[in-house]
Amino acid sequence: MHELSIVASLFEILEEKAEEQKAKRIVGVKLQVGALSGVVPEFLETAFNIYKKETLADKARLEIEKVPLKIQCQKCHTEMVKDDFVFICENCGSRELETLGGTELLLEKIEMEVS
């Protein structure tokens, strides 16, 4: 499982941002995790709760927004959400589709206590 490595990368960014803002404590972290990001949100949460101990974020709440796979047909321009990951247009059968969302693995925002 690489969720722990990903959480380690997350904490690198968190520490950098906390220092920038001179934060005393991080109380909330929000992530966006795409259905095709290759990451299991539940494992990410477990890893986060282990990793956060003895850090500035020891009491932080983790919120994960699960982003579904969203694609758009390049022929008929229909937009669709695909839970089955099948890249075939539901409207015209085209296989020329562009991914609009669902591959992201993003730190969206941080809530911190300052001063």
Place this chain on the structure above:
Amino acid sequence: MEKKEVLVLEELLGSNKKIAAEIRKKLEDKGILTINLLSSPGAGKTTLLERIAEGLSPDYSMAVIEGDIETERDSERIRAKGIPAWQIITGGACHLEAKMVAKVFSEIPADLDFLFIENVGNLVCPASYDLGENIRCVILSTPEGDDKPKKYPQAFTTSDCLIINKADLIPALPFKVENAKREALEINPKLKIFITSALKGSGVRELIEYFQSSLRKLRQKNA
């Protein structure tokens, strides 16, 4: 206590992506085509590399970066073919990261044609990490079953090429090449598909031709 919300919108693997982009740029400038091989343990990555080494010799040169959790065994197999190989022992990590590849970077000869990276055997985690490759190949061996593309979608959606290996075993298995191909193309219509037996050597020629034509394209772009 004053609270503050900071909007960040940064990619969690952004630093890996950045290192990977630097590696890709440097290798491309040298005219080296880099190929990242992903599969479950035992799908045949090392055996396939041995066949590729035989097929490329003596006209083309190659080197291999081997990712493994513990041992040097795979790089010894590759060196036995007269091919330079570096072993990256991840010490438990289930995937290679760009910064690990960057560590051996200075040792890579500049006059190389192909650099292969054998990732840690795992069909999930390596898919999240760009290593600076030009071509990502996922290898599915027939005993694993023809339903794997949709079970491990990210390995297939992020790859350029699918190698169905251990074709020699098909007569003894319920594996249907057509099913595997259809599933894989449904989730990634751009996949180039090759069917090989690394053990018997079948299909390896076509795969090598694909790598050679990709190398030509890279060098034309450079010229």
